[in-house]
Each structure stands twice: as C-alpha cells, then as structure tokens.
Amino acid sequence: MKKLFGCFLVICSLLNVVNAQVSTAIIGGDVAQLGGISAKQQSAYSAINNPALMPLLAHWQSGVYSEQRFGLKELTLSNISVVMPTKSVHIGAAINYFGFSNYNQQRFVLSAAKKLSESFSLGVQLNYQLTNIVDYGSAGAWVAGAGFMYKPTHQLTVSGFVFNPTQQKLSLAVADKIPSLFRLGLAYQVNDKVDVLAEGEQQLEQKINVRAGLRYQVHPRVGLGIGFNSNPVAVHFGTSIKFNQVMIDAAAGVHQVLGVIPQVGIRFPFKK
Amino acid sequence: MKRVGLMILGFLWLVQSQAQTPRERDEKVIADLLERLIENTEATVDYTDLQDQLEQYNKSKLNINTVSREQLQRLFFLDDAQINAIINHRQKFGNFLTLYELQTIPALDEQTIYYLTYFVTVDEDWQQDQTRFLQMLRKGKHELIGLYDTELEKRAGYDATLKDQGKSYYMGNKERYVFRYRFNYGSRLAFGYNAETDMGERFTWNSSTKGFDFNSIHFYYRPRKGIVKTIALGDYQINFGQGLTFGSGLAARKSAFVLNVRRSYLPIRPYRSLNETEFMRGAAVMLGDKKWQVVLFGSRKYISTNYNAQDTSAPQDFFSSIDLSGLHRTPTELAKSNNVLQTIVGANAQWRFKDGYVGLTHVQTNYDIAFLSGTSLYQRYNFSGTQLGNSGVDYKYQWRNMSFFGEFSISSNQAKAFTTGVAISLDPNLDVLLLYRNFAKDYQTTYNNPFSENTDGRNEKGFYTGASLRLSRKWLLNSYVDIYSSPWLRFQVDGPSRGVDVLGELQYLPSKTAQVYFRVRHEYKTKNQAGSTEKVDYLSEQSRTVFRFNAQYKMSLNVTLKSRVETTLFSDDVSTQKTGTLIFQDVNWSAPRKQFGLIFRVAYFTVEDYNARVYAAENDVLYQYSVPMYQNSGMRYYAVMRCKITRKIELWAKWSQTVYSNVNTISSGLEQINGNTVSDVRLQLRWIL
Numbered sequence: 001m002k003k004l005f006g007c008f009l010v011i012c013s014l015l016n017v018v019n020a021q022v023s024t025a026i027i028g029g030d031v032a033q034l035g036g037i038s039a040k041q042q043s044a045y046s047a048i049n050n051p052a053l054m055p056l057l058a059h060w061q062s063g064v065y066s067e068q069r070f071g072l073k074e075l076t077l078s079n080i081s082v083v084m085p086t087k088s089v090h091i092g093a094a095i096n097y098f099g100f101s102n103y104n105q106q107r108f109v110l111s112a113a114k115k116l117s118e119s120f121s122l123g124v125q126l127n128y129q130l131t132n133i134v135d136y137g138s139a140g141a142w143v144a145g146a147g148f149m150y151k152p153t154h155q156l157t158v159s160g161f162v163f164n165p166t167q168q169k170l171s172l173a174v175a176d177k178i179p180s181l182f183r184l185g186l187a188y189q190v191n192d193k194v195d196v197l198a199e200g201e202q203q204l205e206q207k208i209n210v211r212a213g214l215r216y217q218v219h220p221r222v223g224l225g226i227g228f229n230s231n232p233v234a235v236h237f238g239t240s241i242k243f244n245q246v247m248i249d250a251a252a253g254v255h256q257v258l259g260v261i262p263q264v265g266i267r268f269p270f271k272k
Numbered sequence: 273m274k275r276v277g278l279m280i281l282g283f284l285w286l287v288q289s290q291a292q293t294p295r296e297r298d299e300k301v302i303a304d305l306l307e308r309l310i311e312n313t314e315a316t317v318d319y320t321d322l323q324d325q326l327e328q329y330n331k332s333k334l335n336i337n338t339v340s341r342e343q344l345q346r347l348f349f350l351d352d353a354q355i356n357a358i359i360n361h362r363q364k365f366g367n368f369l370t371l372y373e374l375q376t377i378p379a380l381d382e383q384t385i386y387y388l389t390y391f392v393t394v395d396e397d398w399q400q401d402q403t404r405f406l407q408m409l410r411k412g413k414h415e416l417i418g419l420y421d422t423e424l425e426k427r428a429g430y431d432a433t434l435k436d437q438g439k440s441y442y443m444g445n446k447e448r449y450v451f452r453y454r455f456n457y458g459s460r461l462a463f464g465y466n467a468e469t470d471m472g473e474r475f476t477w478n479s480s481t482k483g484f485d486f487n488s489i490h491f492y493y494r495p496r497k498g499i500v501k502t503i504a505l506g507d508y509q510i511n512f513g514q515g516l517t518f519g520s521g522l523a524a525r526k527s528a529f530v531l532n533v534r535r536s537y538l539p540i541r542p543y544r545s546l547n548e549t550e551f552m553r554g555a556a557v558m559l560g561d562k563k564w565q566v567v568l569f570g571s572r573k574y575i576s577t578n579y580n581a582q583d584t585s586a587p588q589d590f591f592s593s594i595d596l597s598g599l600h601r602t603p604t605e606l607a608k609s610n611n612v613l614q615t616i617v618g619a620n621a622q623w624r625f626k627d628g629y630v631g632l633t634h635v636q637t638n639y640d641i642a643f644l645s646g647t648s649l650y651q652r653y654n655f656s657g658t659q660l661g662n663s664g665v666d667y668k669y670q671w672r673n674m675s676f677f678g679e680f681s682i683s684s685n686q687a688k689a690f691t692t693g694v695a696i697s698l699d700p701n702l703d704v705l706l707l708y709r710n711f712a713k714d715y716q717t718t719y720n721n722p723f724s725e726n727t728d729g730r731n732e733k734g735f736y737t738g739a740s741l742r743l744s745r746k747w748l749l750n751s752y753v754d755i756y757s758s759p760w761l762r763f764q765v766d767g768p769s770r771g772v773d774v775l776g777e778l779q780y781l782p783s784k785t786a787q788v789y790f791r792v793r794h795e796y797k798t799k800n801q802a803g804s805t806e807k808v809d810y811l812s813e814q815s816r817t818v819f820r821f822n823a824q825y826k827m828s829l830n831v832t833l834k835s836r837v838e839t840t841l842f843s844d845d846v847s848t849q850k851t852g853t854l855i856f857q858d859v860n861w862s863a864p865r866k867q868f869g870l871i872f873r874v875a876y877f878t879v880e881d882y883n884a885r886v887y888a889a890e891n892d893v894l895y896q897y898s899v900p901m902y903q904n905s906g907m908r909y910y911a912v913m914r915c916k917i918t919r920k921i922e923l924w925a926k927w928s929q930t931v932y933s934n935v936n937t938i939s940s941g942l943e944q945i946n947g948n949t950v951s952d953v954r955l956q957l958r959w960i961l
Contacts (some may be wrong), residue, residue: 193698194702196741214704
C-alpha cells in the first residue's frame with residue numbers, strides 16, 4: 001500500500017513539476033513537434049484538442065497517438081481519435097488513457113463542429129473524465145468544452161478553446177481537480193511550405209504557458225517542426241512523413257531537468 | 273523599363289544623404305550599426321574592436337558582382353534570405369549595373385539597402401586594385417587624433433593624504449589621454465599607433481612606464497598578387513572558424529540582430545582598439561589561393577596577473593588570475609602589470625570547395641610562470657600549468673536554402689567542445705537559425721569567443737533559435753529563444769544551473785524617416801540567492817523582463833528625434849519584485865552645411881535594485897562608445913558637439929552629467945564620490961593629413 005501511495009505521489013509531483021495535466025494534454029504527433037500548438041491542427045486529434053478545427057478536414061481521418069513522459073512507462077499517454085465530416089457538421093470522437101493498472105486516467109470525448117462561414121467555425125465537446133486509483137476507487141465527471149476558429153485572411157488563422165468552464169470536480173478525496181483552461185492561438189502561413197505559430201494557454205491557478213513554433217514542409221511527403229513551451233521550459237521537435245496516404249508523426253520534447261518525452265502517432269485518412 | 277524607373281527612384285532616395293561628405297556618411301553608418309549591435313548588451317566594455325571590424329568591411333568594399341555568399345555573411349545585418357536574393361538576382365539578370373538596382377530586390381528593405389551601399393560596390397573592389405606599395409604610401413590618408421577626458425568631481429582615490437597614511441591611492445591624475453595615429457589606403461595597407469593613459473594612471477617616463485600606460489603599434493598589408501595574401505605585424509586580431517578553438521577580440525553576442533550568431537570574420541585584422549588584453553602581439557601571415565588558405569601567427573607579450581613569488585607555501589612562482597581591466601592606477605595594480613610572458617603560436621588551414629570549406633586549427637599557448645587555478649569548487653576544472661594546446665575542425669556548407677556551420681575543438685586535457693548550427697531561408701520573408709552548443713566543463717582555452725551565454729566558452733550546453741519574419745515592407749518581427757544549462761558550478765552559482773533567454777521585437781517602419789520598435793526580453797536563470805543568511809548558498813530562480821519602446825523620427829534633413837521608454841522587472845524566489853525604469857529623449861541637430869552638429873539627451877531613471885538596472889547606448893566622440901548602466905534614481909544629461917574647424921580639422925566635445933536624487937555618495941572605495949553628481953568632459957581633435 002505504501003509503495004502504491006508513494007508511486008502515486010511521485011506521479012502527482014512529476015505532473016506538478018511539468019505543469020502538464022494529462023486530462024488537458026495536447027494530443028497528436030503532428031502538433032507535439034510544435035510544442036503542442038493546436039492553433040491550426042488539421043488532423044483527427046482536433047476532436048479532442050479543439051473541435052472547431054475539425055472542418056479543416058475534408059475527409060474522414062483517424063489517428064493513434066502515444067507519448068511516454070521522461071521514459072517512464074507509468075507516465076504513458078495513449079489516444080485514439082476519429083473525425084467524420086458529414087453534409088452539415090463534423091463529428092469527432094476520442095479516447096485518452098494515461099497511467100498504469102494501479103493509477104490511471106481516462107477521457108472519453110464526443111465532439112461536433114459547424115462551419116458557419118468560409119472563415120468561421122464553432123465546435124463543442126462533451127467529455128467524461130474518469131480516474132481510477134487502486135484502494136481509493138474510481139470517480140468520474142462530465143466536462144464541457146467549446147472552441148472557435150477564425151480565418152481573417154488566407155494566411156492567418158486564429159483559434160480558441162475553453163475546457164471545463166464550469167469547474168467540475170471529481171469526487172475523489174485526492175486528485176479531485178479537473179483543470180479549467182483557456183487556449184488562444186495564432187497561425188501565420190508564410191508560404192505553402194511554412195507556418196509560424198504561437199499560442200497561449202491559461203489554466204486556473206497556474207502560470208500562463210506560451211508556446212511558439214514553426215512548421216516547414218521540406219518535401220511534399222516530409223514535414224519538419226520545432227516548438228517551445230514557456231511553462232515548463234521545453235524544446236520540441238519532430239517530423240511527419242507520408243507513406244501513401246498514411247502519415248507517421250515522430251516527435252520529442254526535451255525538458256531542461258526531467259529529460260526527453262518521445263511522442264509518436266499514425267494518421268489514417270479515409271477518402272471516399 | 274521597370275529596372276530603369278526604380279534606379280531613378282533609388283537615385284532620388286539617396287540624394288538626401290549626399291549633403292554629407294563620404295567620410296562622414298561612412299562614420300555615421302558604422303556608428304548606427306554598432307549602436308544597434310551593442311544596444312542589447314549589458315556590459316561596459318571597449319567596443320572599438322567591433323567598430324574596427326565594421327570599418328574594415330567599409331574600407332574593403334566588396335564587388336557585388338563577384339562577392340561570395342561567405343563574404344556577404346560577414347555583413348551581419350544581412351540575413352540568408354537577403355543574401356540568396358542578391359545572388360539569385362545576379363544569376364538571373366546578370367551583373368548589377370548600379371547599386372540603385374538593389375531596390376528591385378523585394379527581400380531588401382530600405383534600411384538594409386541603405387546600409388549595404390556602404391559595404392559593396394559595382395566598381396572594382398580592392399582585390400582588383402593594382403596599386404603598388406610606394407604608390408599606396410603616397411595616396412593613403414593619415415589621421416591624427418587626440419582625446420582628453422576628465423571627471424569634474426574628485427574620487428576618493430585622488431586624495432593626496434592617502435599615500436602618507438600608507439593606504440592605497442591613485443598615482444596619476446583624474447585625466448585620461450588617448451593618442452591615435454592612423455594611416456590607411458583602403459583596406460590594403462594600414463599602420464598606426466594607439467596609446468592611452470586611463471584616469472588615475474601616471475603619464476610619465478621611467479623604467480616601468482614609457483609615456484602612455486598602454487601603447488600599441490600595428491602594420492597590416494595585403495599584397496596585390498602572389499601567394500602571400502595578408503601580412504600583419506605588431507598588434508593584430510586572429511579569429512578562426514566559430515571562435516571555439518581560438519578567437520581574440522570581441523564577437524557579437526545575443527542582440528536584436530537575431531540571426532547574427534554565426535561567426536564569419538576575416539582571419540587576420542589589424543588591432544586598433546584600446547582594450548589592453550584582447551589582442552595578439554607579434555606577426556601573422558596568410559597564404560593562399562582560390563582553393564586553400566593557410567594562416568600562421570605568433571604572439572609574445574607580457575600580461576598583467578596576480579603574480580605570486582615562490583615561498584614556503586608555494587614551491588614555485590605562480591599566478592592564479594589574469595587582470596583583464598587594463599587599469600594600473602594604484603601601486604598594487606601597477607605591480608601586477610605586465611609580469612608574465614605569454615607566448616602563443618598557431619596555424620589554421622582551410623580547404624575551400626564549391627559550396628563550403630573545412631578548416632583545421634591548432635594553437636599552442638605557453639606561460640613563463642605556471643598558472644595555478646584557485647581552489648574553489650567552481651574552479652576545479654580550470655586550466656593549470658604552463659602549456660595549453662587547442663585543436664579544432666570547423667566547417668561551413670551551403671545546401672539549397674540551408675547554410676550549415678560548426679566547429680569541434682579539443683583542449684590538451686582531452687576535453688571536448690562543439691558548436692553546430694544551420695541557417696535556413698524558409699521564404700524570402702522568413703529566416704530561421706538553429707544552433708546547438710556543448711562545451712565540456714573542463715574544456716580550456718586562452719582566447720575564444722564562440723556564441724554562448726557565458727563569456728568563457730566552456731561548461732555550457734544550449735540550444736538557440738532565432739527567427740526574422742518580414743510581415744510586410746513596413747513590419748518586421750525578430751525573435752530568439754535560447755535555452756541553456758551549465759552542468760558544473762560557476763562563479764556565484766553553487767550548483768548545476770540552467771536558464772532561458774527570450775526576445776521578441778516588432779519593428780515598424782512607417783516611412784523612410786521614421787522607425788518604431790517594441791521589444792520584450794525575458795530571461796530567467798538559476799543563481800545563488802543574493803543576501804541569503806543560510807550557511808550554505810542555494811540556487812534560486814531569478815527572472816528579469818525588459819520592455820522597451822523606441823521611436824526615431826527624422827523631422828528634417830537636419831533634425832532627428834529619438835525617444836525611449838524602458839522598464840525592467842526583476843524577481844527571485846525570496847524578495848518582492850523590483851522595477852527599473854528609464855525614459856530618455858534625444859535631439860540630434862546638424863547645421864545645414866554639416867559643419868556643425870549637436871546631440872542632446874535628457875534621461876530620467878528610477879531603479880529600485882541593482883538587478884533591475886537598465887543600460888542604454890550613448891552617442892560619443894568619434895571612436896568612443898559607451899553603454900552606461902542606470903542605477904538608483906535621478907537624471908542624466910549629455911551633449912555631444914561636432915565642429916569642422918577646417919576641411920582637415922575636426923573637434924568633438926562631450927559633456928555628461930548624472931544627478932542622483934536618492935544617494936549622497938556614488939560608488940565605493942577609491943572610486944567613491946562624496947556627493948550626488950558625477951560629470952564627465954571629453955574633448956577630441958582629429959587632423960586628417
């Protein structure tokens with residue numbers, strides 16, 4: 001029991017040190033290489049990161065993603081996401097799993113987005129957040145999220161996302177908080193190959209996290225990305241490679257003290 | 273037709289600067305660039321060396337129709353996209369007919385073109401110049417400069433009774449003298465003599481001091497043909513590769529020129545600065561051809577150290593620190609002067625191929641007395657001994673829109689260091705530079721100046737990213753992020769440490785006569801907590817954020833205004849946030865015929881703590897640069913006057929005064945002034961023969 005509780009405390013303190021709540025972690029190897037800037041994410045993971053971005057996808061897409069923080073298998077986060085465009089709206093779904101058998105968090109997401117004009121779309125999200133701790137039990141809560149995307153010019157994209165604005169909590173005695181946050185991002189398309197991105201994320205009771213990144217499509221099949229986080233300070237970089245229609249994303253985040261976070265993902269488009 | 277039209281517009285655009293003489297314009301552009309280069313610097317050092325580099329490039333104008341990418345990289349205000357655009361334009365349209373044609377290149381903004389015209393030419397450049405040595409002696413220009421500098425208030429060290437009391441005192445008077453003689457024929461032939469006596473130093477002639485306290489002679493010659501490319505005698509500067517294995521003199525550090533971290537220098541330069549330590553003394557020669565280049569140099573000079581004679585506690589004579597200040601004002605400082613012989617010999621070979629080069633360097637340093645490092649824990653990996661060797665390999669390679677560069681070095685204790693990077697021109701409007709460096713904690717050198725956070729070029733790992741984005745012809749966004757760490761202890765850092773330095777600058781050029789920029793620089797690093805009463809020092813996270821708004825407006829041909837508001841916020845783990853604020857207004861006026869000019873500044877400052885201090889570069893007399901630190905509260909004023917007495921004689925005068933409102937004594941020890949005011953007067957005369 002002591003060992004278990006100790007393990008739990010280590011996980012909590014590590015998450016605290018890196019200020020990275022897994023329940024709101026940015027998902028997807030395509031944006032992990034940019035330091036987690038989801039301002040213009042054009043992949044299935046937008047279902048969980050910001051549903052208003054789903055209309056950027058013209059076809060069905062699914063994605064599988066996993067990251068292992070600082071090489072510790074107990075800090076592994078996995079995700080599966082899918083986005084389905086329909087005639088009137090885009091529908092998305094995603095599942096997150098973080099942790100190990102004795103301590104884990106799960107997040108189930110259902111999203112919908114509507115393109116209201118050529119330059120503006122809105123998205124909403126319903127989440128079920130579940131935490132399991134052996135000998136402490138399980139607790140879950142329904143959490144809402146909503147986002148927008150606006151393209152004032154062809155080159156510029158502005159997007160925002162709010163998560164848990166009602167400050168829902170879990171009923172567990174420990175780890176009862178579900179973070180509430182607001183994220184506002186900006187993407188500037190320098191040319192067909194290059195995007196410059198920036199994003200600010202404010203969680204309640206935390207310091208703001210400012211992200212900046214750059215994506216370079218060095219070849220039609222190969223993209224490179226680099227990004228920075230201010231809180232915690234970290235450098236991220238990675239690549240996306242296209243094989244036929246399948247996109248493979250590989251990235252790494254380097255924390256100044258704790259080490260490396262390897263991040264990988266695969267995206268499968270389904271064209272009609 | 274479009275090309276011709278733009279040339280005419282370009283001609284009209286340049287007309288406004290024709291009111292000045294070429295020499296005055298050259299000096300102004302060099303001063304402008306230097307100010308921009310050092311304005312982000314937070315230290316008061318002699319910048320004459322940087323100024324000299326710019327002057328060298330100005331005198332040896334490059335032919336834009338034959339200039340190489342490597343040569344253009346030396347002009348630090350050009351980014352890779354602009355260099356590519358110049359070379360692509362030349363390949364596409366053929367040779368430039370006139371410099372006005374630069375305006376047809378979209379990647380070049382007005383300010384860059386303006387600067388560029390002072391460093392390139394469409395005429396034959398110095399490399400085609402066939403003038404013989406004796407002709408050069410006849411055609412070249414001689415210049416004599418004398419500077420007198422004094423403070424109006426008396427510092428404690430000048431008290432005549434101190435000597436009788438057996439206390440430390442300043443042996444000289446409170447006046448500083450500088451004498452310069454220079455001869456130049458373009459950049460092919462230069463020789464001269466520079467001398468300085470600092471305030472408090474004696475201007476005397478005896479066995480230890482010969483007139484001035486510091487004397488420097490240089491001779492620099494580039495033959496017109498043959499295998500010998502450059503000869504330097506006397507005092508000179510040497511820079512190889514990325515400055516990791518060996519590099520003397522100042523090198524640009526992090527600045528608003530966010531892409532200017534790649535080293536690209538002439539290997540040998542004449543030394544004309546007044547810094548008394550950072551130079552070589554002896555001879556250097558560069559041999560070469562189109563495909564290869566070899567530099568050989570030897571230096572032998574006395575350096576000032578804390579020399580300790582052999583006694584019961586030390587089995588041999590030794591020294592444990594080198595005095596870099598160059599000040600010899602007190603008997604103690606004078607006793608430390610020029611007491612250890614330093615000999616350095618080195619060679620660099622470079623093989624050039626189509627898109628790059630590879631270079632090899634070896635440098636050997638020898639002291640006639642052993643250097644024994646201190647025993648503090650942070651000094652554990654410092655050099656000790658009489659001989660030190662450094663070897664390195666450096667490279668540059670251009671592949672498509674990417675320019676790779678780097679250097680790997682090893683010191684004689686087998687410690688390694690490397691730095692490598694790539695500059696990528698992602699778009700005509702976007703340049704990015706990535707640089708990674710990793711210097712072992714026990715890497716040792718005598719002179720090096722690689723890009724790094726710390727000045728010693730060792731015990732550091734870091735990753736730098738700089739980006740410059742031209743949003744339009746009028747808007748420019750510059751930024752960098754530098755994340756670094758030191759695996760071993762440093763002075764006043766009793767543990768492995770880390771830090772982050774971020775800069776963002778948005779520049780707006782609403783017209784040819786106005787420039788506005790807003791800059792934020794945030795730095796956080798771990799250092800010993802100041803004022804700690806604990807028995808063991810501990811590290812705390814210290815953060816410093818600087819906000820700057822700067823506006824410059826040329827009201828007319830004769831009047832330019834410059835305004836700045838700057839605020840620094842400092843905080844650490846313990847104390848409350850400290851603030852420092854500086855507001856200043858400059859007025860720069862030149863008489864219509866440019867015979868006379870005046871620059872005024874009024875500055876108000878209020879700084880709560882040393883850690884929230886503010887720096888601001890100042891105008892000064894020619895060849896002098898100052899970046900004073902603002903601390904406490906008060907006002908600072910200065911006026912610089914330039915007067916052309918005859919066609920060949922010019923006079924400069926500067927008066928500056930700082931009046932503090934919250935202190936009654938300034939500085940401490942021998943530098944203390946009893947009062948709240950410090951005033952300085954400088955007079956400089958130049959005679960062009």
